[in-house]
Amino acid sequence: MNVTIKDVAKKAGVSIATVSLVLHKSNRISTVTRNKVLKAIKELNYHPSRSAKGLVTRTTGNIGFVLTEDHFLRTEPFYTKIFLGTEFVTRDNDYYVLLSTIKREFHEDDPLPRFILEKNVDGIIIAGKVPNLFISKLSKYKIPLVFVDYYPPQGDYNVVLIDNIKGGFLATKYLIELGHKDIAFVGGDITHPSITDRFIGYKQALESSGLSINPDIIITDEDYPSRANGYDAANRLLNQSKNITAIFACNDAMALGILQYCYDNGIKVPDDISIVGFDDVESDISSTPQLTTIRVPKTELGIEAMNLMVNLLKEKEKFQTRKILVPVELIIRTSTRKIK
Amino acid sequence: MNVTIKDVAKKAGVSIATVSLVLHKSNRISTVTRNKVLKAIKELNYHPSRSAKGLVTRTTGNIGFVLTEDHFLRTEPFYTKIFLGTEFVTRDNDYYVLLSTIKREFHEDDPLPRFILEKNVDGIIIAGKVPNLFISKLSKYKIPLVFVDYYPPQGDYNVVLIDNIKGGFLATKYLIELGHKDIAFVGGDITHPSITDRFIGYKQALESSGLSINPDIIITDEDYPSRANGYDAANRLLNQSKNITAIFACNDAMALGILQYCYDNGIKVPDDISIVGFDDVESDISSTPQLTTIRVPKTELGIEAMNLMVNLLKEKEKFQTRKILVPVELIIRTSTRKIK
DNA sequence: GTGAAAGCGCTAACAT
DNA sequence: ATGTTAGCGCTTTCAC
Numbered sequence: 001m002n003v004t005i006k007d008v009a010k011k012a013g014v015s016i017a018t019v020s021l022v023l024h025k026s027n028r029i030s031t032v033t034r035n036k037v038l039k040a041i042k043e044l045n046y047h048p049s050r051s052a053k054g055l056v057t058r059t060t061g062n063i064g065f066v067l068t069e070d071h072f073l074r075t076e077p078f079y080t081k082i083f084l085g086t087e088f089v090t091r092d093n094d095y096y097v098l099l100s101t102i103k104r105e106f107h108e109d110d111p112l113p114r115f116i117l118e119k120n121v122d123g124i125i126i127a128g129k130v131p132n133l134f135i136s137k138l139s140k141y142k143i144p145l146v147f148v149d150y151y152p153p154q155g156d157y158n159v160v161l162i163d164n165i166k167g168g169f170l171a172t173k174y175l176i177e178l179g180h181k182d183i184a185f186v187g188g189d190i191t192h193p194s195i196t197d198r199f200i201g202y203k204q205a206l207e208s209s210g211l212s213i214n215p216d217i218i219i220t221d222e223d224y225p226s227r228a229n230g231y232d233a234a235n236r237l238l239n240q241s242k243n244i245t246a247i248f249a250c251n252d253a254m255a256l257g258i259l260q261y262c263y264d265n266g267i268k269v270p271d272d273i274s275i276v277g278f279d280d281v282e283s284d285i286s287s288t289p290q291l292t293t294i295r296v297p298k299t300e301l302g303i304e305a306m307n308l309m310v311n312l313l314k315e316k317e318k319f320q321t322r323k324i325l326v327p328v329e330l331i332i333r334t335s336t337r338k339i340k
Numbered sequence: 341m342n343v344t345i346k347d348v349a350k351k352a353g354v355s356i357a358t359v360s361l362v363l364h365k366s367n368r369i370s371t372v373t374r375n376k377v378l379k380a381i382k383e384l385n386y387h388p389s390r391s392a393k394g395l396v397t398r399t400t401g402n403i404g405f406v407l408t409e410d411h412f413l414r415t416e417p418f419y420t421k422i423f424l425g426t427e428f429v430t431r432d433n434d435y436y437v438l439l440s441t442i443k444r445e446f447h448e449d450d451p452l453p454r455f456i457l458e459k460n461v462d463g464i465i466i467a468g469k470v471p472n473l474f475i476s477k478l479s480k481y482k483i484p485l486v487f488v489d490y491y492p493p494q495g496d497y498n499v500v501l502i503d504n505i506k507g508g509f510l511a512t513k514y515l516i517e518l519g520h521k522d523i524a525f526v527g528g529d530i531t532h533p534s535i536t537d538r539f540i541g542y543k544q545a546l547e548s549s550g551l552s553i554n555p556d557i558i559i560t561d562e563d564y565p566s567r568a569n570g571y572d573a574a575n576r577l578l579n580q581s582k583n584i585t586a587i588f589a590c591n592d593a594m595a596l597g598i599l600q601y602c603y604d605n606g607i608k609v610p611d612d613i614s615i616v617g618f619d620d621v622e623s624d625i626s627s628t629p630q631l632t633t634i635r636v637p638k639t640e641l642g643i644e645a646m647n648l649m650v651n652l653l654k655e656k657e658k659f660q661t662r663k664i665l666v667p668v669e670l671i672i673r674t675s676t677r678k679i680k
Numbered sequence: 681g682t683g684a685a686a687g688c689g690c691t692a693a694c695a696t
Numbered sequence: 697a698t699g700t701t702a703g704c705g706c707t708t709t710c711a712c
Contacts, residue, residue: 002398002459002705004704004705004706005705005706006705014682014683015682015683015684016683016705016706016707017682017683017684017685017707017708018681018682018683020706020707020708021681021682021707021708023707024707028681028682029681029682030681030682033681033682047457047458047459048705048706049395049704049705049706050391050394050400050458050460051390051391051392051393051394051395051400051704051705051706052391052395052688052704052705052706052707053391053705053706053707054390054391054394054688054706055389055391055392055395055687055688055689055690055704055705055706055707056687056688056705056706056707056708057688057706057707058342058688060390060391062436069424072417072420072424073417073420073421073424074417075415075416075417075622076415077412077413077414077415077417077420080412080413080417080420081413083439084409084412084413084441087439087440087441090454091454096402096438096455096460097438097439098436098437098438099423099427099437099439100427101424101427114430114431115436117387118387118390119342119387120390120436282415342689344688344689344690345689345690346689354698354699355698355699355700356689356690356691356699356700357691357692357698357699357700357701358697358698358699360690360691360692361691361697361698364691368697368698369697369698370697370698373697373698388689388690389688389689389690391688391689391690392688392689392690392691392704393689393690393691394690394704395688395689395690395691395703395704395705395706396689396690396691396692396703396704397690397691397704398704
């Protein structure tokens with residue numbers, strides 16, 4: 001059999017209550033006794049049974065992590081890294097993470113993740129955009145929630161977000177500082193909050209520099225910010241507006257598509273045109289030229305989200321909803337250049 | 341409070357033992373009683389407490405899933421899909437999956453995943469190549485193991501593998517049937533069992549067709565089967581051996597690198613050279629031409645691994661180690677053509 | 681500062 | 697065919 005609290009108590013010559021007290025950092029235990037107990041725990045390699053603990057405390061020690069299947073399977077391991085960040089935090093916090101995907105299209109009678117139905121998590125972290133219907137069904141369960149990289153359209157929630165506005169601002173500001181004036185914006189699904197914010201940052205940078213916003217060089221009608229759609233957007237954009245000297249793409253995938261289009265059509269980057277992306281994905285093969293971009297600390301997002309959750313669970317009632325903005329950083333590489 | 345077995349018993353007008361018996365599909369319960377209980381369970385939306393159950397059965401209901409961090413974060417979601425496969429199976433099997441990554445370089449005093457130290461899993465699935473040191477440290481814990489997409493160099497283990505030999509054979513055989521005779525092999529790390537097997541399949545196909553194996557057109561000294569290394573291998577290969585008409589790359593990443601090299605150097609695919617890959621990766625942007633390849637059912641690998649684990653846990657002692665080979669399939673696209 | 685004991689929800693051996 | 701009950705390992709209240 002496994003070693004239990006009884007074994008520890010016997011070895012340390014104390015009662016099991018004392019062992020429990022030591023484990024919970026109670027200060028009503030003398031240093032001598034505490035050390036005896038700690039020593040016994042170490043020698044026996046004792047680990048408390050989660051089942052027993054859970055039974056009495058009515059907690060599970062599990063945190064659910066939910067995201068849509070397509071997010072989880074994305075080629076760029078964006079959400080995978082967020083997940084990993086949450087996992088890192090739990091290593092020091094005595095929680096386990098249970099991951100479950102849901103369908104991107106969530107229907108009325110689609111099942112919720114089993115850990116929700118069975119109440120087998122103490123809290124749930126939701127990563128990326130999820131269907132509204134899912135959120136509303138989930139709300140009935142009164143489980144603490146933390147959203148990461150997505151803010152639901154309505155309601156007051158705990159969220160951890162990239163500072164997208166700042167990122168859009170930094171990217172655009174940098175291009176302006178390089179002397180660019182005709183700076184195009186290429187976005188995918190502009191209804192996505194992250195893209196909207198990057199676009200806001202773009203506009204703020206232009207305005208703050210006294211540059212006007214030219215709707216002709218703003219492309220936001222692609223349905224998804226993919227590489228292929230970036231290629232397509234570049235095609236439309238560059239054939240129509242000849243005086244563009246720089247493009248801010250809403251993410252690296254689109255930027256890489258634009259880069260590809262330029263390469264295929266003899267447009268030199270950064271000589272003819274400067275390009276800035278967003279995300280800082282590591283491609284399997286690095287692009288030529290290398291992309292100037294906004295670095296998003298993905299793992300950090302997960303770390304922040306799980307820390308938030310852990311605190312939330314610790315403080316219980318008196319916890320107020322919190323918003324955390326994770327800062328981003330401009331990474332200057334070779335897809336941008338100064339112009340006169 | 342949550343609804344417990346007592347509530348169900350009261351509602352159904354039976355004892356808690358009867359409820360438990362019904363739950364465990366005992367046949368010593370009359371149909372009438374069973375239905376009463378089932379009805380109460382449904383009406384109360386009762387879910388047994390895992391903690392209580394775990395406490396008495398000394399099980400946790402959790403399965404660990406371990407892989408190296410670099411595997412998990414690979415651009416192509418190969419292992420992510422395997423993981424998802426395991427998750428799918430657990431939805432019907434009342435287990436939860438706990439994922440933990442380990443370092444690719446595992447050192448003597450690196451910590452094992454916490455769920456192992458705390459004995460909080462009933463079994464562990466190990467995906468992809470992991471350090472030998474990790475396996476040997478793990479073995480001390482006497483936890484049932486299933487390996488997926490990797491076979492440890494020594495020991496008798498439960499494994500779920502791709503039929504790599506068959507895949508290598510199918511790919512090469514197809515090229516031979518198209519009339520190719522000078523078929524190069526481009527592999528990455530040839531010491532990796534999967535690559536070794538694909539290479540064996542390659543040789544078997546050549547031999548079975550009476551073709552000789554030409555060491556000059558076999559490149560196996562790249563350290564990792566990446567796109568960049570495929571590019572590099574193509575560079576060396578095609579500058580040195582002018583009469584090659586086809587290349588079997590050990591995976592799609594390398595094949596795409598080769599494709600890129602051909603494109604950059606004016607070599608037409610499939611006109612000048614036919615290329616076959618392995619894995620059937622979906623790229624963010626589909627290559628031109630599209631890659632003929634061997635499809636590997638990734639989710640299926642996870643499903644098989646978890647099924648194996650569930651059965652293993654069910655049968656306990658009398659379980660003999662099992663090997664499962666998951667079949668692969670030739671996917672013919674446009675990177676290959678018949679020659680005269 | 682420490683211990684005794686109740687009880688969390690369940691399973692399984694035993695009784696009826 | 698169904699019920700009674702001990703006990704799994706732990707936390708927590710209450711006594712001392």
